[in-house]
Amino acid sequence: MTPEWIACDWGTSRLRLWAMRGGEPLAATERDRGMGQLTPSEFPEALEEAASIWDGSAPVVACGMVGARQGWVEAPYVAVPCAPLPGGMVAAPGPREVRIVPGLSQADPPDVMRGEETQVAGFLALNQGWDGVICLPGTHTKWVHVSAGEVVSFRTSMTGELYALLSEQSVLRHSMDETTDDAAFDAAVADTLSRPERLASDLFTLRAADLLTGATGGRSRLSGLLIGAELAATRPFWLGQQVAVVGTGDQGRAYSRALSAQGAPVTQVRSDAVTLAGLTAAWRKSRASA
Amino acid sequence: MTPEWIACDWGTSRLRLWAMRGGEPLAATERDRGMGQLTPSEFPEALEEAASIWDGSAPVVACGMVGARQGWVEAPYVAVPCAPLPGGMVAAPGPREVRIVPGLSQADPPDVMRGEETQVAGFLALNQGWDGVICLPGTHTKWVHVSAGEVVSFRTSMTGELYALLSEQSVLRHSMDETTDDAAFDAAVADTLSRPERLASDLFTLRAADLLTGATGGRSRLSGLLIGAELAATRPFWLGQQVAVVGTGDQGRAYSRALSAQGAPVTQVRSDAVTLAGLTAAWRKSRASA
Secondary structure (H helix, E strand, C coil), X not given: CCCCEEXXXXXXXXXXXXXXXXXXXXXXXXXXXXXXXXXXXXXXXXXXXXXXXXCCCCCEEEECHHHCCCCCCCCCCEECCECCXXXXXXXXXXXXXXXXXXXXXXXXXXXXXXXXXXXXXHHHHHXXXXXXXXXXXCCCEEEEEEXXXXXXXXXXXXXXXXXXXXXXXXXXXXXXXXXXXXXXXXXXXXXXXXXXXXXXXXXXXXXXXXXXXXCCCHHHHHHHHHHHHHHHHCHHXXXXXXXXXXXXXXXXXXXXXXXXXXXXCEEEECHHHHHHXXXXXXXXXXXXXX | CXXXXXXXXXXXXXXXXXXXXXXXXXXXXXXXXXXHHCCHHXXXXXXXXXXXXXXXXXXXXXXXXXXXXXXXXXXXXXXXXXXXXXXXXXXXXXXXXXXXXXXXXXXXXXXXXCCHHHHHHHHHHHCCCCCEEEEECCCCEEEEEEECCEEEEEEEECHHHHHHHHHHHCHHHHHCCXXXXXXXXXXXXXXXXXXXXXXXXXXXXXXXXXXXXCCCCHHHHXXXXXXXXXXXXXXXXXXXXXXXXXXXXXXXXXXXHHHHHCCCCEXXXXXXXXHHHHHHHHHHHHXXXX
């Protein structure tokens, strides 16, 4: 198979490629060779190894941490307000044509994103004229206020990383179970949404309740406490806005459930779909300017 | 040297022993053999190995996680309100006389402590008639409301564990420096004390500010953000109360500084001193009832 071009989502822990014809994915492949495992000189070989399953040497459009300072080549941040794909793609050195989408930055409060700008662009490509807030759950969840096709402002919350550290490495790991307990989740969201300052002590309560009464639903409760606190922090973003949640797995479902309980009108969209639509928009833009 | 008795502080990660005569420590020793590294059957040997540097087979009074369900032998929690040493010491099986101080529990909100009750007892032994709040910084910081010689209520915050996980294992590890920046600490405390809901996003701001402007003082700022949020959560404990902070190292100093900035009258006391005074009180109690 000979792709017209290759769409590339290269994050901290994973490299994902799609063989593309126009906006259509023909095939996909994935490697555990993220930015975090590579030195700058190792990127070309990592890309070739993965892309060589397809014929030819199709050009690549890449987004994500590949463009960070410690990545392949730095694609300097563009400051908001601006379009999610404001131009400024950077060519990476190597045997194949590779263009990297720049991340976005915000001066006050200081904030950065890499990769999510492409998903925002993809969402807008699929939903022309949409105004509102896009929530992108992840290790570092992004809340992005979009108006008139531009990113007006955004905010990052470390909820996903806190969840991973607390559930796998803290004392709370002893109180995690695999049941999904929606009632425990809902109650936990309500607790920290109304009293966000109690997060650090509510977390220990989860452990103590298990010790003293054998309470279950620890994993749902942990997720709910963290998301409730995040919703309290990001209320200025989502209150009175239509919200699109990117991601249809457990994490996207949790945010959607919590936001819906607050009366926010929530749309859930597939993460891969908006990533590909965004990379396609970047590809078309690079051809138009070539 | 032949001790009259041996004081033992046996926590999750460490075993500490003091050779005692009455309330006076004659010598001390320490091992990296905490409850977390031992199965129940390994406790007697671990104790004998450490205690055998002294002559005789003096009886031992122990506090801490050694009395947890997964420790040597469970010393069941006693529910507050009660004296910090309410009796109920449990004899551990083995060649030597060993008595373990029980932890305290609270039904609503669910909470537990093991080891800190002994420090509270020690503080009260050294400060008879004291009423107020005792703050015991640690992996799981305890706030203990004491009145008329009893623990009325308490609250645990996971601040110390969050600090360790975030500074060593999260994306923030890239923005930690070894400088102590009091101004950054004070500003961070003020930020989350007044807007505690922003903790999860303020944490990422620390990283973004480093990326965008090379901001320093990351470690002080992280400490300040977490302690500020904790002070917001525990305001009902410390507001209008005299506060004793147990611990004179960096962590105790940080809590004292943050509380003092809020106008709370703070006393700092040495952790070892109150542990020994508490174990001595437990020892005398066990003799009186023997």
